[in-house]
Amino acid sequence: MAKTSTASVPGAQRMQDVLNLEASDSFIQTPQVKSIAQRALTYLHARYPIHFAGPPGVGKTTLAFHIATMLGTPIVLLHGDDEFGTSDLVGRDNGVRKERVIDNYIHSVTKVQEETRSVFVSNRLTVACEHGYTLIYDEFNRSPAAANNVLLSVLSEGILNLPKQRGQSGGYVGVHPNFRIIFTSNPEEYAGVHKAQDALMDRIITLHLDHYDRDTEIHIVAAKSSLDAGAAALIVDIVRALRSEHSSAARPTIRAAIAIGRIVSSAQAKVRLQDEVFRWACRDILSRDLARITRSGASVIPKRIDEVVVDVLSRHK
Ligand SMILES: Nc1ncnc2c1ncn2[C@@H]1O[C@H](COP(=O)(O)OP(=O)(O)OP(=O)(O)O)[C@@H](O)[C@H]1O
Ligand SMILES: [Mg+2]
Structure with missing residues (x-):
């Protein structure tokens, strides 16, 4: 995540509304990450909103923050919420x-x-539209589609409609030319997610993200856990092998690999078959994501994890 400061900027009615972020040193930029970022920035510069869609843990939010930081304007953050109505966005x-x-x-x-x-009292969308900030609308499809309708005229006509009562500006705000939006979303079939309206999807450019390539995952795990690239590669290979066996190939995510790496690092353990901390961390962290297959009443998960760990570590000897 990028470094945060909350310098005073126009429109920050509450200090926490507007973020001034600096690029984070721990953001990994491999050729794959750079290529996605480049595409996103090209569309944003042409004034198109972009949308990172993909399953959990593929790096959507991290990328959204990185790209917003590269735009160089203050950032306003919204998290989609099932309880949201229009006024939660505009005020x-x-x-x-x-x-x-x-x-x-x-x-x-x-x-x-x-x-x-x-x-x-303006809310974050209004603040961002008025002052030309970058809005990150994270997991926007957790909000009901009706709450997001207000975005349609923002994106098409460059006008934000406000509740009629708003005295001074006659019920609408012209959208500042520097205003940009970066959306992220999880797939529609996930729990707590609403189907976004076609009219909104038609106005934004969607980049479908999947798990990063092996090289990128190794760099991320090494950076987040302080392990060397060799140890990070073993953990990544274990996670990727189990992921390929998962029904949707979505889990375990890189978060599991980072967690194993951090635990090994913090316990000063080693990524070795004989290391008890490493072996238990693998079983405890990875078992959540595997199918609940039982044989004679007992779970086969710890056994399968052990098999994959042994297989990967023996191959890399
Ligand atoms: N380019 C990167 N550099 C460093 N760390 C990264 C990078 N991309 C992702 N990560 C790390 O991977 C993990 C998952 O990333 P992130 O939270 O952005 O995923 P997500 O797709 O938004 O997941 P969710 O749908 O669950 O919100 C985080 O710990 C994040 O710090
Ligand atoms: Mg996210």
């Missing part, structure tokens, strides 16, 4: 503010002027 009226001016310049005459104005 809402927050009651009324009464201003009372008592003018008794001539003390025999008192003039009281009272003005009532509605107070509109």
Whole structure:
């Protein structure tokens, strides 16, 4: 993840609304990562919103932050939420503010002027549109499709429609030319995910991500665990072998490989068959992702993990 600072920028009603990020040293850029980033930046520069779609753990959010950082404008982050309505994106009226001016310049005459104005509290989409920030809308399809309808006119006409009550700007905001959106999403068949409306998908460019290639995964695991590339490669090969046996080839993800690497590193253990910490970390972390196959009432998972570990480590001797 990129380094965060919260310098004061226009529109940051609450400091946590706007992030100023610097490129992170631990972001790995192999030829595969660079190529995806290059495609995404090309589309964003042409003012198209981009969308990283793919199963969990393939690096969508990390890439979204990296690319947003490369654009160089402040970043506003939204996480899709099943409870979201339009006002969670754009903002809402927050009651009324009464201003009372008592003018008794001539003390025999008192003039009281009272003005009532509605107070509109902008949410992150409005802040980003108004000021030309980059909006990362992470897992946007966790929000109901209706809540995201407000994005259609933002993307087509460059206009953000606000609730009618918003006094000063007449109910809409013109979208700043520097405004960009990066969406991420998980596949529709996953729990808690809504089908995005075709009209929205038609306005954005979707890049389908899958697990990175072996070389990239090794670099990421080595960087995140402080193991050397040789040890990281063994862990990655174990994870990739088990992934290829998974029904959807989606799990275990690189998170499992990073976790094993970090535990080995923190316990000062070794990626070796004789190392108990390494062997238990593999069984405990990888068993969650494997099919619950039982033989004579007992799970075959620890046995299969052991077989793959032995196979990979013996091959690399
Ligand atoms: N290019 C990269 N450099 C360094 N680490 C990376 C890179 N890409 C992914 N990672 C690491 O891989 C892990 C998974 O990445 P990330 O959280 O971005 O995946 P995701 O696709 O957003 O997953 P989810 O759908 O579960 O949110 C994280 O620990 C992240 O730090
Ligand atoms: Mg993510």
